[in-house]
Amino acid sequence: MLLQKKTTRRKFLLGSIMALPVSTILIKGLTAAQAAEMAAPELSDYKPVFFSADEWQFIMAAADRLIPAGGKGKAPGALETNVPIFIDQQMHGEFGEEIYLQGPFNVHAPATMGYQLPYRPQQIYKIGIRLANSWCQQNHQKAFHELSDQDKDSVLNQLQKNGVQFAQMGEASLVASQFFNELLSDTKHGYLADPIYGGNKGMKAWIAIGFPGARASYTEWVKQHNIPYPLGPVSLAGARA
Numbered sequence: 001m002l003l004q005k006k007t008t009r010r011k012f013l014l015g016s017i018m019a020l021p022v023s024t025i026l027i028k029g030l031t032a033a034q035a036a037e038m039a040a041p042e043l044s045d046y047k048p049v050f051f052s053a054d055e056w057q058f059i060m061a062a063a064d065r066l067i068p069a070g071g072k073g074k075a076p077g078a079l080e081t082n083v084p085i086f087i088d089q090q091m092h093g094e095f096g097e098e099i100y101l102q103g104p105f106n107v108h109a110p111a112t113m114g115y116q117l118p119y120r121p122q123q124i125y126k127i128g129i130r131l132a133n134s135w136c137q138q139n140h141q142k143a144f145h146e147l148s149d150q151d152k153d154s155v156l157n158q159l160q161k162n163g164v165q166f167a168q169m170g171e172a173s174l175v176a177s178q179f180f181n182e183l184l185s186d187t188k189h190g191y192l193a194d195p196i197y198g199g200n201k202g203m204k205a206w207i208a209i210g211f212p213g214a215r216a217s218y219t220e221w222v223k224q225h226n227i228p229y230p231l232g233p234v235s236l237a238g239a240r241a
Contacts, residue, residue, distance in 0.1 A: 043084065
């Protein structure tokens with residue numbers, strides 16, 4: 001009996017890009033990067049596979065405040081680069097299965113003591129979002145995504161500094177800053193990772209920061225000092241911006 005190989009997210013996204021007809025790309029005058037952006041799902045049309053509807057609204061709102069659009073040089077934000085899709089796809093996969101989850105745990109131990117949580121990242125998100133929304137309801141009478149931008153920033157700041165006491169809401173094994181750090185780290189990764197993983201749509205983040213991407217060789221530029229690098233980024237799928 002033959003076992004069917006599991007299709008990974010990376011293969012699926014790469015297949016979506018490569019499935020675009022070359023003739024169509026040439027007729028429309030699109031670059032490979034523009035074709036890759038077309039192959040990526042529209043955030044407004046995307047249906048999350050891991051997060052519930054309420055959790056998805058939290059992720060969308062939080063990512064938008066962590067990396068808002070219109071920063072230095074009018075850089076794209078988390079929503080313009082599909083960061084929430086990256087996070088949803090990561091949580092839907094096997095991410096975190098290798099984490100050692102045998103106690104004892106000490107949530108207040110210094111970072112040098114290593115991972116100190118009895119939860120995988122997926123559980124951190126589920127618990128953290130539920131408690132953060134509960135805190136918002138108690139203090140603002142609204143869910144997080146319904147708050148003003150100023151109040152959203154305030155809540156995120158309090159999560160980061162443990163101003164939101166998860167222990168007082170019955171959660172003794174996770175503190176707010178651990179949830180915030182997981183969210184912030186994944187948001188950064190989704191913004192700067194290769195587009196093949198679901199975020200950084202159209203390599204917009206790389207273009208904004210001048211990152212060259214996965215070019216195979218830079219030998220011709222090694223001795224050219226103080227000269228701006230003129231070539232755009234290249235993705236793992238071979239798309240060029």
